[in-house]
Amino acid sequence: MFPYKSSILLNRKAHRNLYLQLCDQIIKHIKSGKLPPATRLPGTRTLANDLQIHRKTVIAAYDELIAQGWIETLPSRGTYVNRMLPIVNPADFDHENSKQKTTTISSFSFSKRPNLMYSSVSFDDSPKIQIDDGSPDHRLAPIEELSKTYRNIAKKSYHQNLFAYGSTYGNLDLRKKLVKYLNQTRGLNISLDNILITRGSQMGIYLASQLLFNKRDTVVVGNTNYLTANYTFEEAGATIAHIPVDDQGIDTNAMEALCKKTKAKAIYVTSHHHHPTTVTLSAERRMHLLQLAKQYGFAIIEDDYDYDFHYSNAPILPLASNDNYGNVIYIGGFTKIIAPAMRIGYLIAPKDFIDEASxxxxxxxxxxxxxxxxxxxxLIKAGDIQRHTSKVLKIYKSRRDLFCSLLKERLSNYFEFEVPKGGLAVWVTLNNKYNWDDVVAKAGSLKLELNPEWRRYDPNNLKHNSIRMGFASLNEEEIYKTIIILEKVCAQL
Known part of the structure; x- marks a missing residue:
């Protein structure tokens, strides 16, 4: 006889109704094989008495189980587990097996991609300072303007269509505002036909790579590069070719030499602030690269991830602003301007490519x-995004200046760097006498979290011994604490 009294536990304080709790537990025991098909269930009065609940609760539970097909009532005979259910080997009635277990190993095969593993995200809630590789400070996001505008839009009856399915190209109003905004701020010459809204710039990179590359097509990147882009290209089946990067950006002469030997399908550039080294692609190389793209017919994937943050002078117009032949795929977004959670980006390209990406x-x-x-x-129409950008530009410039001055003043024996002209991070080289593993480990013990996978910055084994240190997400107090901890770490090296 099944021990209903001890095997079914109901919680009167739970938000789920008692009769549904009873349904859930009977179904669980049927699935586990403890109540096999054709098992007779106790009468409603008997079960109600055993569980100390009202009989109507049991009746409601039985009615629900009948409706779902788990049990059946046979006239003049009683209520039974549905005889048509498949037989399951019954589990043991021990305390351990009676608990719901979390499945950790799949019983089916699937493809694994170890190269996509990234373990730098920490789930430790203890207070610490995190040095990212160049993220904005989400604490500065214009929350009031965002929430007020979002709420006003959501509650207007004439905006109810926004909760239905919409265009795969993105919201029409945003596309119109972005066409005007990007033409004014980036020197582009685009129309609605040239823009697709994405969930951040990474979706743009993914869409572009899926459309561009077939198996073993060649994509060219810098010998230091944004690794997530590399992984995205490899996932699309592309073969990656590396060319040098120096203080003028990606070496276009090396690109020309490569094009003479092999067919390149595309080149990926972060022209404004090369990722990870932060250098800006020179004007000469910009013009050279556009000429090469026209001559050899390859695409330029221009990832302009932090265009708005240039401190020494006005931002340099992107390659896309001088693209007269339809070679450039321009990618950007609002993640760096506002906050990482603001997953709105855009893909700019010729109409035929945008249609296919859609x-x-x-x-x-x-x-x-x-x-x-x-x-x-x-927010763009009201000028809120423009005002916010101007505000954080000043803040990030101040933080860059403080971070770099302290790093140079107190730790120049250990670190070398160039003050970046723009962006949200510094490319820092550790003295070759020391190892980043030691720095990362000792910093972690002092509640300063650096990127534990620092070798990802050197996949080609260039031995540059450098990493990106983000300053934008640290306020003034956190910058001082960071430098103090780094001084302690270096003293122990």
């Missing part, structure tokens, strides 16, 4: 958050 986007994510996209359009 088709592919349909099977990946269908569409973005239409209310959020409408909110962004309103």
């Amino acid at each position: 088709n592919m986007r349909r099977i990946i994510d269908r569409q973005g958050d239409m209310v959020l996209e409408k909110t962004m359009a309103q």
Whole structure:
């Protein structure tokens, strides 16, 4: 006889109704094989008495189980577990097996990609300072303007269509505002036909790579590069070719030499502030690269991830602003301007490419958050995004100056760097006498978290002994604490 009294535990304080709790537990025991098909269930009065609940609760539970097909009532005979259910080997009635277990190992095969593993995210809640590789300070996000605008849009009856399916190209109002905004701020010459809204710039990189590359097509990147882009290209089947990067950016002469030997399908550049070294692609090389793209017919994937943050002078216009032949795929977004959670980006390209990217986007994510996209359009129209950008530009410049001055003043025997002209991070080289593993470990013990996977900055084994240190997400107090901890770490090396 099944021990209903001890095997079914109901919680009167739970938000779920008692009859549904009873359903859940009977179903669980049927699934486990403890109540096999054709097992007779106790009468409603008997079970109600055993569980100390009202009989109507048991009746409601039985009715629900009958409706779902788990049990059946046979006239003049009673209530039984449905005889048509498959037989399951019964589990042991011990205390351990009676608990719900979390499955950790799949019983089916699937492809694993060890190269995509990234373990630098910490889930430790203890207070510490994190040095990222160049993220904005989410604490500076214009929360009041965002929430007020989002709320006003969401509650207007004439905006209810935003909660339905929308265009895979993105919210029309945002696309219109972005066309005007990008033409004014980036010197572009685009129309609605040239823009697709994405969930951040990474989706743009993914869509572009899926459309561009077939098996073993060649994509060219710098010998130091944004590794997530590399992984994205490899996932699309592309073969990666590396060319040098120096203080003028990616070496276009090396690109020309490569094009003479092999067919390049595309080149990936972070022209404004090369990732990870932060250098800006020179004007001469910009013009040379555009000429090469026209001559050899390859695409330029221009990832302009932090265009707005240039401190020495006005931002340098992107390659896309001088693209007269349709060679440039321009990618950007609002993640660096506002906060990482603001997953709105854009893909700019010739119309035929945008149309195809829209088709592919349909099977990946269908569409973005239409209310959020409408909110962004309103913030651009009201000038809130422009004002916020001007505000944080001053803050980040101040933080860059403080971080670099302290690093130079107190730790120049250990670290070398060039003050970046823009961006949100510094490319820092550790004295070759020392090892980043030691720095990372000792810093961690003092509640300063550096990137434990620092070798990812040198996949080609150039032995540059450098990493990116983000300063933008640290306020003044945190910068001082960071330098103090680094001084302690270096004293122990």
